[in-house]
Amino acid sequence: MSTRDGWIRAPTLPARWRSALLLVPLLVLDVGVFLVPMGYLLRLSFTAQTPDGAFVEGSWATDGYQYVFETGLVHDVFGFTLGFGVLVTALSVAIGTAYAYAAWQATGWTKTVLLSGAVLSLFTTMVVKLFAVVLVFSPRGVVNDLLTGLGVVAEPLLLIDNLTGAVLAQLYIVVPYAILSVYAVLSTLDRGLVEAALDLGATRQRAAREVVLPHARPGIAVAGVVSFTWSVGAYAGPLLLGSGSEQTTGVLISRLLLTRFDWPAAAALSVVTIVVVFAVLLAALWRLGGDGGLLDA
Known part of the structure; x- marks a missing residue:
């Protein structure tokens, strides 16, 4: 116009x-x-299996889901994956919350160093992180050399090529995200509330438990969601630092795709894993929202 x-x-x-x-x-x-x-x-999860290739083009079948629901190995791997995810999530949230609280309480260069340690870890590739775990926790690594040198242990501890190694590797991956999730929420807390609690007679432990932790609850929930999602989908950590027994659904899916060329089974296992993860996360978020925590924050 x-x-x-x-x-x-x-x-x-x-x-x-x-x-x-x-x-x-x-x-x-x-x-x-x-x-x-x-x-x-x-769509791929509903195709037919074939020994001559990845899958039958244009077919419709439930071969992949039959394999998932009828194979004992898949059940064992799935159970280990969920247990592994819960274990890593619990450790990651505990470590991340304690670290974030220490960073929130710190001042000056101490705060800068603590936060830089968490942030700089995100700039390192996953392969470098995992090989760093090997160098630190191997039988001739830094930790074992320190423990044996101080006389704490007589023989080096076996901290890799087992469940401990798989958990340590996954913690290296997810803990920085847990730290930053909790710290982002703690940074919005008015320190005057903590000082008021102390003035009213609360100990520092009680003030942290009744003032700081309730405020940090949304960050803790996000840390738990991120840690659980990454850990249930873990592949590199259990594969490189675990033994053959520490097999997650990610490792099994890779073997179905690259070794057995059973794409319908791999796709079906992927779909089932995604559905279970979403169901667990929705239940957790609903529980937190029902208590007036995360959804009200």
Whole structure:
């Protein structure tokens, strides 16, 4: 439309349409990166198995799901994966919360060093992290040399190529995310509330338990979600630092794809794993929301 000065002004859209247009790039990204691959994975899980190739093109079958639900090895691997995820999540949340609290309490260079340690860890590739775990915790690594040198143990401890190694490797991966999740929430806490609790006679332990922890609850919940999701999908840690017994669904899926070329079974196991993880996370978030924690924060 024309104006008095001769310029043409483009028609303006209502505010709600402008807001909707801002969501278009996000929707396109979600569809292209998440929905399309997940849809293909779901379709692949319903194809027929064949010894001559990955799967039968254009077929519809439940061979993959029959393998998942009827094979004892899959049940054992799935049970270990869930237990491994719970164990790593509990340790990661505990370590991350304690570390974040220490960083929140610290000042000056101490705070800078603590936060830098967590952040810089994210800039290191996963392979480098895992080989660092090997160098630190191997029988001739830094930890064992220190323990034997101080006379704490007579023989080096076996801390890798077993469940301990797999857990340590996964903790190296997920703990920095747990630390930053909790610290991000703690940084919004008014220190005056803690001082008020101390002035009213509370000990520092009680103030931390009744003032700091309730405030940090949303961050702790996020740390738990991130740690559990990463740990249930663990692949590199259990494969490189665990033994053959520490086999997660990620390791089994890889073997089904690359060794047995059983794509329907691998896809079906992937779908079942995703469904179980989402169910556990939704139940946890619903529980936290029902208590007035995460969803109200």
